[in-house]
Amino acid sequence: MATDRTTATIHDVAALAGVSTSSVSNVLNGRTDKLSAQTWSRVEDAIRTLSFSPNRVARQLKTGHTPMLGLLVPSTANPMYGQLALNIEAAAQRRFNYRLLLGNTHRDKQQEARMFDDLLSFGVRAVIVISSLDDERHLEKAVSRGLAVVSYDRGAGGDTHSRVDHMSPDNYQAGYLAADHLISHGHRQLAFLLPHGKTVSRGEKIEGFRERVSLCPGASYSASVVEGQVSEAFGDSELADLGFAMASQVAALRPMPTGIVTVNDMLAIGLMSGLTRLGLRVPEDVSVIGMDGLQVSGFVNPGLTSVAMPLAEMADAMVERAIQRSTNPDLPPSDFLFQPVLIARQSVAAPARARKTATTL
Helix, strand or coil: CCCCCCCCCHHHHHHHHCCCHHHHHHHHCCCCCCCCHHHHHHHHHHHHHHCCCCCHHHHHHHHCCCCEEEEEECCCCCHHHHHHHHHHHHHHHHHHCCEEEEEECCCCHHHHHHHHHHHHHCCCCEEEEECCCCCCHHHHHHHHCCCEEEEECCCCCCCCCCCCEEEEECHHHHHHHHHHHHHHCCCCEEEEEEECCCCHHHHHHHHHHHHHHHCCCCCCCEEEEEEECCCCHHHCCCHHHHHHHHHHHHHHCCCCCCEEEECCHHHHHHHHHHHHHCCCCCCCCCEEEEEECCHHHHCCCCCCEEEECCHHHHHHHHHHHHHHHHHCCCCCCCEEEECCEEECCCCCCCCHHHHHHHHHC
């Protein structure tokens, strides 16, 4: 039996796994509904043993598509999208032997639409889109042309005619958890910081944040929303710099908030640095919570408390759904919601006034 990488064929793989060549083809094309888990595993083992590499050009000429998954993100300058891309790429290769084709869209609908055209011309038939924009008509148009689309970080919004699958962390719950954590530590003057630019996910986070504060009794609680001005739309490439600059905005607020939630971790990291420059201590004077759960958040000083999104779990689900839909276009579209988890670190403590009161008592 041939074992050389240059000579191993699909027939060699089928013989080693004890299956038909059509079963090998099902694995190569990600048709998860065609085979049992045991058969799938045997074929994957045979592919690895033989170092089998299919002729991708020949496969595209024969089938009209190539085993690649598209991923469109706003900007890889935002580390969260880079971290999510790594998880998606790993899931695509591990589970379906697919490669990843990555593009930056800067949340521009025209740019996204042009990239859909490129993906289709390259033979790509499945794409994950991270956008969070209100209007998804260009996504529906791509579906009508044969592209399987999974949208990340927003729901269908009640659109029963949507042919796009939607997967998102529970952004409302993320905002709620962050506010609840600050309130449980005794904070009453709270603020939510974000770059200028409206997205669905940002609005949901603010809604959850405000809802938790509204449940507090009395009029002594406040929930401010502060937007920072950015040089590019949505500010994905300048988050840490923006957080640093927004420290001055926070310090000028009256009353100044003692507990702050930021829309993502990089904004929070920049904010903590800016507060330190102004002579304010975190968490002694101001407590800070980020959102995303970036790995780097545990290594800043103080360690950043963050609402972590289940990126690995969501990546697996998005990859599976995108490739399933590319082979079964009639699959009913669905909304999937994943729950975030708050990771408590050293950037949150009781406000100074509460600590002094407790000491007096």
